[in-house]
Amino acid sequence: MAEVDRSLIGQWGPETVLHVELGKIREFARAVKDPNPLYTDADRCVAPPTFLMTIAHWMGDLASTRSAVKLDYRRLLHGEQDFEYLKPIRPGDVLRARSRTKDVFEKEGKRGGKMLFVIGETEFRNQHGEVVAYMRNTAIETEGAVQG
């Protein structure tokens, strides 16, 4: 199992800046096959629900969302993704994102073997200092090889 540094749980990491742009929103909406005009009209554009995933372009290493654990990527599953939306996100917004390992716990797997659950949390604040969204992911490290 991965080593866990419990002193890092809850500690926020460095900030990443996300400039929200109309063209990027349109590109993302097209990729998820969503023709909703709210994602293309310059005057009333908002970001689609899963658009915050584009922070991956700028965060460098997504492992920074779970800095308390060094995970083995060969035995890693993306278990869950959870979005909480507090304010609309629009072109022109400058979002500051910071991440932390929120929780780490072990469970017995259904077919035997331990599973390590790591909950990472990313907070997004806009240029007015308001929290606009939280994004949480659950990564699961299995004891054996990942079965597909």
Added chain:
Amino acid sequence: MIDFAGVQEGQEIPPFVVERLTRTDLVRYAGASGDFNPIHHDEDFAKAAGNPTVFGHGMLTAGFVARCITDFVGATNLRRYRVRFATRVWPGDTITCRGRVTRKYERDGERRIDGEVAALNQKGEVAVSGTFTAALPGS
């Protein structure tokens, strides 16, 4: 888009179907999202890792499911969206996104609904399952 009065607990959400996912769809999502894990676009890498070919990003399927929800509740009304990843999605798969309203209530001065959603492949296997909360206009 619907209003609060027009929604019933148990009501089905109109489905959204993606016919025959292509490798181009996966590459387009990699570029749009920034998720360049080669297992989703590099055939040699995917095979070396023991897979028959490349497979879809879980968050691409979650994006299709999100469209199914926002077509029903409106793009600015979603408050929470949570997904779990089950079986993987492959090029050639047809993915059906659907869901239903599970609860109707008021909280924090908003009229809200909760719902459950899923994306299924052509064999009826669940690729993504999830839940959502939305605030709706109307009384």
